[in-house]
Amino acid sequence: MNPIQIAIVDDHKIFSTALENMISANKLFHVNIIGNNGEDFITKLQETKVPPQIVLMDIRMPIKDGIETTQYLTENHPDLKVIALTMEDNEDCIIRMLKAGAKGYLLKDMQPDILFDAIETVYKKGVFYTDNITQNLLKIKSEEKFANELIASLKNTEKEFIKLACSEMTYKEIAEKMFLSPKTIDGYRDSVFSKLDVKSRVGIVLFAIKNGLS
Numbered sequence: 356m357n358p359i360q361i362a363i364v365d366d367h368k369i370f371s372t373a374l375e376n377m378i379s380a381n382k383l384f385h386v387n388i389i390g391n392n393g394e395d396f397i398t399k400l401q402e403t404k405v406p407p408q409i410v411l412m413d414i415r416m417p418i419k420d421g422i423e424t425t426q427y428l429t430e431n432h433p434d435l436k437v438i439a440l441t442m443e444d445n446e447d448c449i450i451r452m453l454k455a456g457a458k459g460y461l462l463k464d465m466q467p468d469i470l471f472d473a474i475e476t477v478y479k480k481g482v483f484y485t486d487n488i489t490q491n492l493l494k495i496k497s498e499e500k501f502a503n504e505l506i507a508s509l510k511n512t513e514k515e516f517i518k519l520a521c522s523e524m525t526y527k528e529i530a531e532k533m534f535l536s537p538k539t540i541d542g543y544r545d546s547v548f549s550k551l552d553v554k555s556r557v558g559i560v561l562f563a564i565k566n567g568l569s
Contacts, residue, residue, distance in 0.1 A: 359478050360409035362388035364396045364424065365440070366416045367468030370463070371488050373412070377467055384474065392416040393424030400432070406437060409474050412457070413439040414448055426538075436477045440470075447523075450560050454521065458482035489507050505550065516543045520559045532562050536567075548560075 361384050365371045368391070377385045388407055390396025393416060398552065410428065414421035425437045438459040439452045449460055452481060458477045461530060473483040509517070512533070518530045530540040551562050562568070 356383075358383055358385040359409060359474060360385055360387050360405060360407045362386070362390065362396065362400070362410045364390040364393060364410060364416070365413040366392050367413075378470075384471075385474065387420055393419030393421065397423060397427065406432070409478055410435055410437045411440040412437050414439060414443050414452060422451050425452060425455040425457050436481070437551060438473055438477055438483065446555060446557055449557050450520065450521075451523070453557075453560060453564065457486070506566060506568070508548075509550065513543060513547055514568060516540070517547060517559055517563050520544075520547075521563050521568075 361378060363374055363386060365374070366469060366533075367446055371391075373390050376453075377390060378386050387405055388396065388399050388403060390416075396410075404433060412421045412425055412548070416424075421441070425439075427461045428435050428437060433456075437455075437457045438461060439457045440463060441448070442463050443449075444462055450539050459473050463475055478484040482494060491524060493520050506514075514516070515533060516529065520563065524532065526540050526544065527537055530537045535543075551558060553559060554561065
């Protein structure tokens with residue numbers, strides 16, 4: 356079996372080098388591109404004869420950040436699977452990275468075996484939602500029958516709220532967009548949280564992405 360080709364995109368060279376050494380010690384993987392930022396990575400990607408299959412992407416980078424780069428890859432290289440590897444654990448970054456097309460989200464202080472598991476899982480199955488962050492966020496039953504019944508039970512206003520919740524708008528801005536009071540929007544939010552069995556806005560986004568409601 357040929358090793359999984361991996362790219363590392365991170366502006367911290369010491370971290371990139373350490374990560375490369377750790378990954379290269381595992382015979383299942385091979386690092387073939389290291390980019391200092393998104394623009395540098397895209398340039399190297401265009402020049403390489405053997406493209407990576409998994410991209411470990413930092414978020415906060417100069418010139419072209421991880422969200423912009425992931426969006427570019429989703430549109431132009433959909434076969435490349437991105438795993439966010441970052442120190443950013445806030446809800447906004449998670450939402451934006453997943454919407455850009457990331458297939459997994461890991462914090463840099465994770466254990467090596469979790470990283471290896473994430474790489475293999477994304478490579479074989481497409482997504483990885485078992486690390487501590489996404490495990491707590493993705494509390495949605497994935498059965499197709501349940502999802503279809505659940506979507507059918509949503510009111511049109513709730514579906515509109517879900518779609519707007521997938522944007523970068525604040526709850527106050529959503530209220531203005533829907534010509535409703537912030538208190539009414541809070542009620543929609545609580546109702547959607549309850550129906551989808553999620554506890555955060557990220558949970559709504561993940562459900563919407565999986566079920567074509569975003």
